[in-house]
Amino acid sequence: MLDQSFIGYELPSFTADVEKGRLRFFAKAIGETNPIYTDEDAAVKAGYRTLPAPPTFAMVLDMDTPELMPLLGLLKMDIGRILHGSQEFEYFQPIYAGDQITVTSKVVDIFDKKGGALDFVVTENSYTNQDGDLVAKSTSTLVHRNG
Amino acid sequence: MSDIQVGTEIPALELPPISRCTLALYGGASGDHNPIHIDSDFAKAAGMPDVFAHGMLSMAYLGRMLTNWQPQAKLRKFGNRFAAITQLQDVITCSGKVVELIEENGEKLARCEIQAVNAEGTQTLLGEALVAL
Numbered sequence: 001m002l003d004q005s006f007i008g009y010e011l012p013s014f015t016a017d018v019e020k021g022r023l024r025f026f027a028k029a030i031g032e033t034n035p036i037y038t039d040e041d042a043a044v045k046a047g048y049r050t051l052p053a054p055p056t057f058a059m060v061l062d063m064d065t066p067e068l069m070p071l072l073g074l075l076k077m078d079i080g081r082i083l084h085g086s087q088e089f090e091y092f093q094p095i096y097a098g099d100q101i102t103v104t105s106k107v108v109d110i111f112d113k114k115g116g117a118l119d120f121v122v123t124e125n126s127y128t129n130q131d132g133d134l135v136a137k138s139t140s141t142l143v144h145r146n147g
Numbered sequence: 148m149s150d151i152q153v154g155t156e157i158p159a160l161e162l163p164p165i166s167r168c169t170l171a172l173y174g175g176a177s178g179d180h181n182p183i184h185i186d187s188d189f190a191k192a193a194g195m196p197d198v199f200a201h202g203m204l205s206m207a208y209l210g211r212m213l214t215n216w217q218p219q220a221k222l223r224k225f226g227n228r229f230a231a232i233t234q235l236q237d238v239i240t241c242s243g244k245v246v247e248l249i250e251e252n253g254e255k256l257a258r259c260e261i262q263a264v265n266a267e268g269t270q271t272l273l274g275e276a277l278v279a280l
Contacts, residue, residue, distance in 0.1 A: 022176070029169075029176035030207040031162065034214065047220070055210035055225050059203055063178030079181055080193030084202035088226030094219070139226075145194075 002075045002119045002144065004110045011071065011105040011123075016064035020097040023051050026060060040097075053095040058127050058136050059087065061101050071107070075121060077144045085120060085141035093135040100130040108139075119144040151257050151280055157243040160212040164236045165200050173204045200233035205241075205263045205272050212241040212261070217278050223256060227263075227274025237265045243276070255280040 027037040032054060035042035043051050053060075063069070072079055095101060109122040120143055127136040163169075167185075174185045179201055182189040190198045206227060213222060233239060243261035250256065256277045263272035 026176040029172040030204065030211060032207075032211055034211075046218070052219060054207065055214065055219060055222055056203055056207045060177050063180075068178075068180055078193075080183055080189065082181075083232075084229050086226065086228035087203065087206060088224065090224050091222055141228075 001112050001116060002077065002110050002121060006075060006107050007110050009074070009107045011074070011107075013102055013104040014065055015100050015102045016061040018053060018057075018061070018095055018097055018099040018101060020051060022060075023053055023057070023097050026054065026057060030054065048094060049096050051097040053097075055089060055091070056087075057095060058089060058101075058125070058138055059140075061103050061127065062105070062125060062138075062140075064103075071105075071121065071123065071142070075110075077119075077121075077142075081145040083143040083145065085143040086139075087141075088139045090137045091135070093129070093133055095127065095129070095135050099135075101135070102128045104128075117145070117147050119146060151245055151248075153245055153248060155245040155257075157212060157216045157245075157259060157261070159240055159242040160208060160215065162208055162239045162241075164238050165204075165233060167198065167235065169204070170198060170200060170235075173201055173207075177201065177203060179203065197235055199235070200237070202229040202233075202272070205229075205233055205239055208239060209241050209243075209261050209263055209272060209274065212243065213259075213276055213278070221279040222276065223251075223254075223279060224277040225274070226276075227261065227272045229271070230273050231265075231269050231271045233263075233265065233271050237271075239263050239265055239271065248280070249277075251277070
């Protein structure tokens, strides 16, 4: 069982740059062909300020920490034993190329199932842009295989 | 957007088979450098048959399906659970439909059930999206 005393723990916040080239690379990696995600003129014509980040991109910002997935070290989880259980996003404003997004992350639950064979860690993240606007929130569940 | 009713189907999105190259590109682009998705030796040592797809890759496919259907600016909520692992060479199809029209904070929204399914019919992702009308 993972250490439940970390329920309520807030990981150090950090700020991530939303780079235009990164958005284009991400679009390529997911097979996105709608030009609003790669061509600034197309994005502006569609009513966006510049290239918008696709709906799941906030999770990419989560990875922009000096140490990959700091939660793993914190809770002594083995990276080879984690699975993604669930993921939710709530959107308030677009995330755009050029934005600087501050990510905060809080552990909101830790529990086990199947007699301790699986541990679950739930985190809630918030994403705030350089203007101080909350642009998105997310909830993630990670599963750690113990046996 | 009065053409969106309960029962309206979101146009499905069928993906090419998941290759090792797909996973390498997604690992690099997403910043998820967990070797379990790109290094077969690591995956086998961790007790898996081989590398397998990032759940977030399939969620990104569901996102493509949603934004192909409606502009992203209308997407209010989007979530899913990862019900089964997506393996190499799986052919994933994303689909969904409107199940309810609701009002939240004075805004009319379509609640959509969405899913990703492999060629054997196993549901790999199951979730929900709220889209403004």
